[in-house]
Amino acid sequence: MNIGQAATASGVSAKMIRYYESIGLVSESRRSDSGYRIYSDKDLHALRFIKRARNLGFSLEQIRDLLSLWQNNARASADVKAIALAHVDELNQRIRELSEMRDTLASLADSCHGDQRPDCPILQTLGKPCH
Amino acid sequence: MNIGQAATASGVSAKMIRYYESIGLVSESRRSDSGYRIYSDKDLHALRFIKRARNLGFSLEQIRDLLSLWQNNARASADVKAIALAHVDELNQRIRELSEMRDTLASLADSCHGDQRPDCPILQTLGKPCH
DNA sequence: GCTTGACCTTCCCATCATGGGATACTTGAT
DNA sequence: ATCAAGTATCCCATGATGGGAAGGTCAAGC
Numbered sequence: 001m002n003i004g005q006a007a008t009a010s011g012v013s014a015k016m017i018r019y020y021e022s023i024g025l026v027s028e029s030r031r032s033d034s035g036y037r038i039y040s041d042k043d044l045h046a047l048r049f050i051k052r053a054r055n056l057g058f059s060l061e062q063i064r065d066l067l068s069l070w071q072n073n074a075r076a077s078a079d080v081k082a083i084a085l086a087h088v089d090e091l092n093q094r095i096r097e098l099s100e101m102r103d104t105l106a107s108l109a110d111s112c113h114g115d116q117r118p119d120c121p122i123l124q125t126l127g128k129p130c131h
Numbered sequence: 132m133n134i135g136q137a138a139t140a141s142g143v144s145a146k147m148i149r150y151y152e153s154i155g156l157v158s159e160s161r162r163s164d165s166g167y168r169i170y171s172d173k174d175l176h177a178l179r180f181i182k183r184a185r186n187l188g189f190s191l192e193q194i195r196d197l198l199s200l201w202q203n204n205a206r207a208s209a210d211v212k213a214i215a216l217a218h219v220d221e222l223n224q225r226i227r228e229l230s231e232m233r234d235t236l237a238s239l240a241d242s243c244h245g246d247q248r249p250d251c252p253i254l255q256t257l258g259k260p261c262h
Numbered sequence: 263g264c265t266t267g268a269c270c271t272t273c274c275c276a277t278c279a280t281g282g283g284a285t286a287c288t289t290g291a292t
Numbered sequence: 293a294t295c296a297a298g299t300a301t302c303c304c305a306t307g308a309t310g311g312g313a314a315g316g317t318c319a320a321g322c
Contacts, residue, residue, distance in 0.1 A: 004298060014299085015281065034288055036299060045258065052257045057232040060279075062143045063189035079247035080253050084236055091233040095226055101188040101220040105215055122211050123201045126183045127176065135269065145270085146310065165317055167270055190309075 006039040010047035017047065025050065025064055058087060137170040141178035148178065156181065156195055189218060 007014040017037075020026045025048055029037040039047075049070060053063045065083055069075045110120045132173045138145040148168075151157045157177055160168040170178075181203060184194045198215055199214045 002141070002293095002298075014281080016279080018300090019280080030227065032288095034299090036288075045224070047257075049257050052259075055232070055277090056236050056257075057229065066254070066257065070258060073249055074261075075249045075251070075254075076247045077243050077249060077251035077253075078245045078247065080251045081240055081243045084240040084253050086242070088233055088237050088240060091229050091236070095229045095233065097221050098188065098229070100224045102219055103142075105187050105222070108220050109212055109215040111220060112208050112212045112215070114174075114209045116207045116209065118204055118206045118208060120200075120208035120211045122208075122215050123197070123206075126180050126187075126197065127201060133270075144309080147308080149272090150308080163317095165270085167317080185308090 001039040001044070003037045003039065006037075006044055006047060009044055011051045020047075020050065023060070025060060025067070032104045057089075057091060062087060066106075132170040132175070134168045134170065135174055137168075137178060140175055142182045143178045148246075151181065151191075154191070156191055156198070187218075188222060193218060 001009070003014045003017055005013075007017060010017075012020070014130065017026070021028055021037075024097065026043070029039055029043060032038055046067065050063055053066055058066065062083060066080070069080050069083075108122045108125055132140070134145045136150055137143075138148060141148075148157070152159055152168075157174070160170055161176060177198065180198065183195055184197055188216055189197065193214060197211070200211050200214075200243070239253045239256055244250065
């Protein structure tokens with residue numbers, strides 16, 4: 001399987017597959033005589049693993065750890081769970097921050113007439129001299 | 132006021148002030164004879180404005196628009212409100228995505244024993260052949 | 263006056279994950 | 293033989309920020 005097919009089948013772009021290889025996230029693939037990368041089902045499996053983990057918001061470094069646990073049959077599930085829960089915490093933190101921004105901004109927008117007049121509490125608040 | 136004092140007073144690092152100037156987000160400041168940047172209260176006001184808007188998650192390009200409205204006394208508050216509401220939508224979208232990730236991951240983690248055994252539904256799900 | 267340390271200047275590089283594009287080669291089908 | 297599509301390697305860009313080097317400036321203390 002060439003890189004394009006692996007990309008389609010895994011949902012990871014060819015560009016990214018090459019990049020993952022360059023940073024050692026996936027091992028260097030076999031090459032054809034002409035230098036084309038060749039992917040096995042096992043390689044594909046790893047790419048799909050990465051794609052899933054990205055969809056869950058894991059960073060490539062977190063995925064590096066997950067991959068090594070995934071490939072290590074002697075792993076303890078506690079190690080995996082710890083990474084997952086740490087990431088849940090990160091997600092919660094970011095959700096909290098974004099929610100706070102949204103609430104503040106929504107209430108500012110709510111108090112703005114939204115008409116042709118220049119008077120605007122949003123700009124007034126942004127421009128206030130101190131926090 | 133030198134850049135360091137402006138940085139402290141506005142909460143924007145000196146690095147960032149220079150960067151904002153380089154991309155034309157703030158106008159080039161006056162310079163002393165020796166080339167030091169000099170900031171007025173008005174400049175400081177604009178930096179604080181930017182800082183606030185960043186805290187609300189606006190991108191620098193959005194802030195560019197907000198600043199020009201802020202400085203334009205003939206603005207319509209509707210224009211400001213539109214930008215704010217569009218940003219609220221973006222925030223909601225990101226919150227939704229992150230919440231979805233968190234829920235998926237939390238439920239996976241929940242189903243994982245988290246003990247010394249290798250058996251782990253988290254890795255199993257990440258590694259499953261198809262979406 | 264001279265030293266010292268804190269501050270300022272510009273310039274380059276790094277981050278993180280991804281995409282765009284240039285140039286050249288390979289493959290497979292007509 | 294030709295042509296399109298695929299692939300290879302490079303370099304560059306993003307957005308917002310920080311780090312650091314090399315050199316100039318300022319103010320305080322001796």
